[in-house]
Amino acid sequence: MKKLHEGKIINIEKECKDTYKLSFKSDLRDIEAGQFLSILCPPKTLRRPFGVYDFNDGVITILFRLRGDGTNYLKNLKIGDTINFNAPLGHGFIQKDKKALIVGAGIGAAPLIYLNKQLKEKGIETRLISGFKEEDEVIKGSDYNKIGGTIVDEVEKYIDEFKPEVIYCCAPYIVLKLVSEIGLKRNIEVQVAMEKIMACGIGVCRGCIIQIKKKDKIENRSICGDGPVFYGCEVAWE
Amino acid sequence: MGIDLSVNFNKIKLKNPILTASGTYGYNTEFDDFIDINKLGGIVTKAISLKPRLGNEGDRLFETECGLINRIGLENVGIEKFLEVKKPVLDENNIFYILNIAGNSFDEYFKLAHICEKENIKAIEINVSCPNVKSGCLEFGTDPKTLYKLVKGIRKRYKSFLIIKLTPNVSDIESLALAVQKGGADAISAINTVKGLGVKLDYINNKFTKSFVQGGLSGKCIKPVALSMVKRIKEAVTIPVIGIGGISNYKDVLEFMCVGADAVQIGTENFTNPNVTEIILKDLENFMRENNFETLEDLKRSLRL
Numbered sequence: 001m002k003k004l005h006e007g008k009i010i011n012i013e014k015e016c017k018d019t020y021k022l023s024f025k026s027d028l029r030d031i032e033a034g035q036f037l038s039i040l041c042p043p044k045t046l047r048r049p050f051g052v053y054d055f056n057d058g059v060i061t062i063l064f065r066l067r068g069d070g071t072n073y074l075k076n077l078k079i080g081d082t083i084n085f086n087a088p089l090g091h092g093f094i095q096k097d098k099k100a101l102i103v104g105a106g107i108g109a110a111p112l113i114y115l116n117k118q119l120k121e122k123g124i125e126t127r128l129i130s131g132f133k134e135e136d137e138v139i140k141g142s143d144y145n146k147i148g149g150t151i152v153d154e155v156e157k158y159i160d161e162f163k164p165e166v167i168y169c170c171a172p173y174i175v176l177k178l179v180s181e182i183g184l185k186r187n188i189e190v191q192v193a194m195e196k197i198m199a200c201g202i203g204v205c206r207g208c209i210i211q212i213k214k215k216d217k218i219e220n221r222s223i224c225g226d227g228p229v230f231y232g233c234e235v236a237w238e
Numbered sequence: 239m240g241i242d243l244s245v246n247f248n249k250i251k252l253k254n255p256i257l258t259a260s261g262t263y264g265y266n267t268e269f270d271d272f273i274d275i276n277k278l279g280g281i282v283t284k285a286i287s288l289k290p291r292l293g294n295e296g297d298r299l300f301e302t303e304c305g306l307i308n309r310i311g312l313e314n315v316g317i318e319k320f321l322e323v324k325k326p327v328l329d330e331n332n333i334f335y336i337l338n339i340a341g342n343s344f345d346e347y348f349k350l351a352h353i354c355e356k357e358n359i360k361a362i363e364i365n366v367s368c369p370n371v372k373s374g375c376l377e378f379g380t381d382p383k384t385l386y387k388l389v390k391g392i393r394k395r396y397k398s399f400l401i402i403k404l405t406p407n408v409s410d411i412e413s414l415a416l417a418v419q420k421g422g423a424d425a426i427s428a429i430n431t432v433k434g435l436g437v438k439l440d441y442i443n444n445k446f447t448k449s450f451v452q453g454g455l456s457g458k459c460i461k462p463v464a465l466s467m468v469k470r471i472k473e474a475v476t477i478p479v480i481g482i483g484g485i486s487n488y489k490d491v492l493e494f495m496c497v498g499a500d501a502v503q504i505g506t507e508n509f510t511n512p513n514v515t516e517i518i519l520k521d522l523e524n525f526m527r528e529n530n531f532e533t534l535e536d537l538k539r540s541l542r543l
Contacts, residue, residue: 002271004513045306045457045510046299086512197299199306199509202271204264206313207299211292220292220313 002202003028007039007060007083012075015063017136019107020075021053023061024083031055033115034092034170034193034229037062038201040084041070047086048074049198049224051111051170060087063110063139089201090228093168093191095119101164103179104130104142105151105171111193112170113141127162129154131171152178159186169193169232180232190232198224211236241526242533243519245279245501247478249399249424250361252279252334252501255491255534256519259482259505260285260338260363260403261310265324267331272512277519280334282503283324285365287339288346290316300436300451305460305484306506307436309453312340317353325357336401340365347378347388351395360398364389364423367405367430379405379430382417389421401480404428406460406467412474419475427480427503428471429464431456457506458484465497472498486514488521496541 007024015021031037031052037060038047048070054061064071077083093115100119104112109130116128130142131151138145146154152175158164159182169179170193183190196208203225210227211218212234221227243254260282263269275281293313300307315324317339328335337359341347347364354362366379366388378388389402402418404411406429418426431454438449464483472479481499485491486507494502507514531537 004272004511040510043304044301045304045506046301047510197297197301199299199308199506200262200512201509202268202512204268205262205308205509206293206310207308209293209298209313218292 002086002089004084004086007085009077009079009081009083010059011079012077015140016138017134018066019063019137019139020066021061021063022074022077023054023059025059026085028058028060028087031060031088032092033095033111033118035088035090036111036201036224036228037085037087038089038198039074041073044070044073046070046197046199047201049089049195049201051193052114053110054114054117063107065107086201090224091226093193093229095122095124096166096189097122097124098165099163100124100126101155101158101162101167102126102128103151103155103167103169103171103175104128105175106132106137107139108170108172108175108193109139109142112168113139115168116141127158127164129158131175151175152182155179155182156186159188164188166191167232176232177235177237180235180237183232191229192232192235193228194223194230194235195228196223200224241523241531243523243526245534247399247425247500254279254519254522255495255499255501256515256522257282257336257480257501257503258508258515259503260365261308262505262508265315265320266327266333266335269508269512273516275333276331278515279501280336280361282336282338282363283320284314285312285338285340286314286317286320286350287312287341288317288349290314290319297449297451298453300438300453302434302436302455302457303459305455305457306509307434307451307453307455308431309451317350321353321357334360336361336363336399338363338365338403344388344391348391348395351392355396355398361401362396362399363401363403363427364392365403365430367403367407379414380408382410382413385414386417386421389418389423393422399424401425401427403430403482404467404471405430406463406483407433411467411470415471415474419477423477425478425480425500426471426475427482429460429467429483430454432460432463456484458486460484461490461493465493468494468499469497485518486510488518488525491518491522492525492541495538498542500538
C-alpha cells in the first residue's frame with residue numbers, strides 16, 4: 001500500500017562525480033526493484049522520484065545526481081535529519097526465473113544494482129553492464145563498465161556470449177529505445193524503466209504520460225502509476 | 239459540542255467547505271491510501287468530455303518557483319466510460335462528487351448537461367476555461383455574451399447544482415461573473431489556472447537549445463491572483479463563490495473566506511502532500527474549537543466584519 005513515511009537519515013556520502021548516496025531508516029517494509037519513492041524537497045512543489053539502490057532491514061539507500069533545487073536539498077541533509085517520502089510507488093521489474101542481462105546507463109544503474117541483488121538472491125544468473133560518460137561518473141557494482149561511447153554497442157555482444165533470456169534496462173530514453181529494438185530483433189523480452197518529470201507520483205494527474213501500442217491502437221499510460229517499468233515491445237517509441 | 243462545518247447551498251449541502259480541485263484528484267478513490275475521502279466536503283472529478291481524449295503530446299509539466307505549469311490537455315476517459323466505470327465506484331463508496339465537464343462547442347456542453355440531468359448527477363462544474371486545448375473551451379470563458387448563452391443553455395437542460403468555473407485570464411472578471419449569474423448558475427468557482435510559459439534553456443557547445451511549455455500555472459504562487467479574483471467576483475454577484483488557487487493550509491482557507499469564498503477547492507498541493515485536505519480540515523476545526531466558533535457561518539461572518 002502507498003503511504004507517506006518519515007525517513008531518518010543515517011548516512012550521506014559522495015559516490016562519484018555529482019552523485020551522492022543517501023541512506024535512511026523508516027517503517028517501510030517492502031519495495032521492489034524498479035518501484036520508486038517520491039521525496040518531499042521543500043520548498044519545491046513537486047516531490048522528486050528515486051529508484052531504490054538498496055533496501056535492507058528497513059534501511060533504504062538511494063543514489064542521486066545533482067540536477068537542481070530538489071537534489072541540492074537532499075545533498076544538504078545531515079545525519080539525524082528526517083525526510084518525508086511516499087512509497088512504494090509504481091510497478092517494479094517483473095522478475096522472471098530466466099537468465100538476465102541487465103543494462104544501465106548513468107544514474108539509471110542505481111536501481112539495477114538492487115535488481116541484480118534481488119535476482120542473485122533467487123539464484124538467477126545475471127550480467128549487469130553499465131555505461132558512463134566519464135571514469136569519475138562510474139557507479140560501482142556492475143560486472144562491466146563502459147566509459148564513453150554507448151552501452152548499446154555492447155548489448156548484442158553480450159546477447160551472443162551470455163545468451164540471456166530476458167533484458168532489464170534503466171537508462172536515458174534513447175538507450176531504452178535502442179535496447180528495445182535489439183530485443184525485438186533478437187526475440188528477447190526487454191523490460192524498461194522509464195522516467196519523466198512527475199507531479200502526483202500516483203497516476204492521477206496524467207503529467208508523465210507515454211504511449212503504448214495495443215494491437216493497432218495507441219493508448220496512454222502514466223509512468224508513475226502504470227509503470228515505471230514497461231515491456232519495451234509495447235512502448236510506442238518516438 | 240460538535241462544530242458545524244457544513245455549507246448549505248440550498249440544492250446541495252456540503253458537510254464541510256473542503257473540496258478537491260478538478261484534475262488533481264482523479265475520478266474517485268485514487269487517494270484512498272492517504273485520506274478518508276468521506277471526511278471531505280466532496281471531490282471535483284477530473285474534467286470529463288463527451289468523447290475520450292488522449293490529451294497533449296510532448297512535455298506536460300514544468301515546475302516553477304512555488305508552482306507548476308501543466309498542459310495535460312484534458313486527457314480523460316469520456317462521459318460514457320465515466321458513467322460505466324467511475325460513477326459506480328463513487329456511488330458504492332458514498333462519495334459526494336461534483337462532475338467537472340468540458341466541451342468544444344455549445345452542442346457538446348448541452349449534450350453533457352442533458353446526460354448529467356438524466357443520470358441524476360447532483361452537482362456539476364463547467365470548465366469554460368481550460369487554457370490547454372486549441373479551439374477549446376477558453377473561448378466560452380472570456381466573452382460575457384457567449385458565456386451567458388452557454389450557461390443559459392446548460393441551465394435549461396440541467397436542474398441540479400450548477401457551478402461555472404472561471405478563468406483568471408481576462409481583464410473584466412466582473413462582467414463574466416454577472417453573465418454566469420444572469421444565465422442562472424447556482425455558483426461560481428474561481429480560479430482556473432493562470433496562463434503561463436515555462437522556458438527550458440540550455441547553452442551547450444556555444445549554442446542555445448530551448449523548448450517551451452505553454453500551459454496553466456497553479457500552486458502557491460497564484461494565491462494572490464486568486465484572492466483578488468474571488469474578491470472582485472464576490473463584490474459583483476450574489477451567488478456563492480468557491481475559491482480555488484494555491485491553497486495549502488487552513489490559514490489560506492481563512493483568507494479565501496475573508497474575501498468572500500463560501501467553500502474552497504484544494505488543487506496542486508494534493509501532489510505535494512496527498513493528505514493535505516484532511517490536515518486542512520482538522521486544522522480548521524481545531525482553530526474554530528479553540529476560538530469558540532460553533533458554525534462555519536459564524537466564522538465567515540466574523541471574517542467579513
